[in-house]
Amino acid sequence: MSADIVSATCPLPAIVDAMAGNTSSILRFRRRGVPTSVSYDRCWFDVHLLATALSSRGIGTGTRVAIHGATSYEWVLADLACVRTGAVSVALYASAPPQRVLDAAMESRCRLIFTDRADAVPLFRAAGLDVLFLDSEQESPEGTVGVSTLLDKIGDTGRRSAAPRHGPFTIVSTSGTLAEPKLFAVAAASLMFTMDRFAEIYGISGRDRLLLYLPLSHLPQRMMLYWGLGAEMDFVLSDPAHIVADGAHQPTLHVTVPRVLEYLHRRVVNAVQRAGADSPGARADAYRQAFGPAIRSIFVGSAPTDPALMAELLAAGLPVFEVYGTTELGMIGLNTPTHRRPGTVGRPIPWGQVRLDPDTREIQVRTPTPFLYGRLVDGYVEPHQWAPERFEPTADVGEYDDGYLVVRGRLRDFLVLSSGEKVFARPIETAVERECGAGMSQLVKLADGRLGVLLFFADGGDVDEADLVDRLQRVSRSLHPWERPKAYAIIGRMPTVEEGCLTETTKPRRHAIEGVHGRTARWLPLGSRKAAPIGTE
Numbered sequence: 001m002s003a004d005i006v007s008a009t010c011p012l013p014a015i016v017d018a019m020a021g022n023t024s025s026i027l028r029f030r031r032r033g034v035p036t037s038v039s040y041d042r043c044w045f046d047v048h049l050l051a052t053a054l055s056s057r058g059i060g061t062g063t064r065v066a067i068h069g070a071t072s073y074e075w076v077l078a079d080l081a082c083v084r085t086g087a088v089s090v091a092l093y094a095s096a097p098p099q100r101v102l103d104a105a106m107e108s109r110c111r112l113i114f115t116d117r118a119d120a121v122p123l124f125r126a127a128g129l130d131v132l133f134l135d136s137e138q139e140s141p142e143g144t145v146g147v148s149t150l151l152d153k154i155g156d157t158g159r160r161s162a163a164p165r166h167g168p169f170t171i172v173s174t175s176g177t178l179a180e181p182k183l184f185a186v187a188a189a190s191l192m193f194t195m196d197r198f199a200e201i202y203g204i205s206g207r208d209r210l211l212l213y214l215p216l217s218h219l220p221q222r223m224m225l226y227w228g229l230g231a232e233m234d235f236v237l238s239d240p241a242h243i244v245a246d247g248a249h250q251p252t253l254h255v256t257v258p259r260v261l262e263y264l265h266r267r268v269v270n271a272v273q274r275a276g277a278d279s280p281g282a283r284a285d286a287y288r289q290a291f292g293p294a295i296r297s298i299f300v301g302s303a304p305t306d307p308a309l310m311a312e313l314l315a316a317g318l319p320v321f322e323v324y325g326t327t328e329l330g331m332i333g334l335n336t337p338t339h340r341r342p343g344t345v346g347r348p349i350p351w352g353q354v355r356l357d358p359d360t361r362e363i364q365v366r367t368p369t370p371f372l373y374g375r376l377v378d379g380y381v382e383p384h385q386w387a388p389e390r391f392e393p394t395a396d397v398g399e400y401d402d403g404y405l406v407v408r409g410r411l412r413d414f415l416v417l418s419s420g421e422k423v424f425a426r427p428i429e430t431a432v433e434r435e436c437g438a439g440m441s442q443l444v445k446l447a448d449g450r451l452g453v454l455l456f457f458a459d460g461g462d463v464d465e466a467d468l469v470d471r472l473q474r475v476s477r478s479l480h481p482w483e484r485p486k487a488y489a490i491i492g493r494m495p496t497v498e499e500g501c502l503t504e505t506t507k508p509r510r511h512a513i514e515g516v517h518g519r520t521a522r523w524l525p526l527g528s529r530k531a532a533p534i535g536t537e
Helices: 003-007 012-017 040-056 073-085 098-107 118-126 147-153 188-202 219-231 240-249 258-274 280-291 307-315 425-436 465-477 510-518
Strands: 026-031 034-039 064-068 088-092 110-115 130-133 170-173 183-186 209-212 234-237 253-256 297-300 320-326 330-334 353-356 362-366 372-377 380-383 392-401 404-410 414-416 422-424 440-445 451-456 487-491
Touching (some): 012 073, 012 219, 026 040, 064 073, 064 098, 073 088, 073 110, 209 219, 219 253, 240 258, 258 307, 425 440, 425 451
Parallel strands (some): 026 234, 088 170, 451 487
Antiparallel strands (some): 026 034, 183 372, 353 362, 362 392
16 A cells, blocks of 8 residues: 555545535435435534544544444444544444354454344443444334434534544454455545546546445445545435335435345346336336436446346446455456446456466456555554555456456365366356256365265255256256266255355355355265265365
């Protein structure tokens, strides 16, 4: 990371201070199901009051404060109040099991936690954490103060500017797809630099209105939020269940992930089929209705988007841009209005360099503004020493297609056989899922060195095994001999976040799935329905 970014004054306090007096820019949200809106000026005042309350509870410069909850106005207040007090927020996914949240809060040495999980409050309080409830949709648990109640009890202590701050402002977590999640600190200057480049490339300005429905613990969501606040953009704070309904506010920008686009695809298909008018034109009309008439840019990332779905959305006239980055390194590849190709993550960022390792095809990046400031070790942030000339690893495998970057999967998706052959698991798994109708599958290396495939079914595993074997063999015949699974196992449910098999963003964790399901599965040789004592390595 360049020295000017490391030493830069954090831009966030000034952005928050500038909200005061702005009565024209609006944040819209639901409070206990009722549509509500506040001006920037009112939001600033609520942030000011909450910061005052935090200060009275001993929260100040450098104090760690966990925020655990779904996207809401109260989440924004908690985050911006940390900015004003100089506290370091620790952003934790609402979908994370409470014990995992507590472990992260304790590892980060938090003194206070905001949460919207009433069932988790006793656990957090028993661990000695001060708890404030994010009470946008429910009453606060008995004995716990809600944010809105707290604000009502605080008098105005006078308007004053936030103190300048340097270094990291928040702590976030790696995805945990390759190993156990790791906590690291982020400085805001890199985020704002990236958003300035986005504004130039996509024409984003204060005239836009952003629909936010992914968790605000997701760093790109907050990056868009902070920059938008500085640009005086209107916001709609929503959730996946209200995306279409909140389209009535005519958002111009969406930040989304493939699974949300797939949900909207299913909704559109079901709607046009019920109407008896399923056609490309009818689907295009339904898509445009779902996103609203004002939409200008839809950014999708975090995982690969199905190229067929992307092509369908583009054919409907939707401005969808698949982008690619990592939590540590920031943005890496962008599809843009002038350079867009479905099935790729676009061209490398114009402010950095991207190359492929000649042996492993790992994507490596040299960027002046990575997001990672330093890793959390024994409760302390150890600043990472970035060498400007060094290419950093991503653990992703890719290739170029006429200058466009294609992400093929993770390095962990390659299985090395005893023969020395490398098998890329993800394309095989995708083929198996489509042919067999499985909700998910995972290729594993068995104890005897052969390949097996775990098949997950959400319906309890009530499948016709003879038909399933026929389908698996059909896939097998399309593969190279060394790629062919020799055994299969049926799991009658999907893997879960709670058991550690999925990240909080529902990405598979291969090592955990193999440990939880692969080692205890009832493996059957492919071609026979008799149980066989086949285990994983």
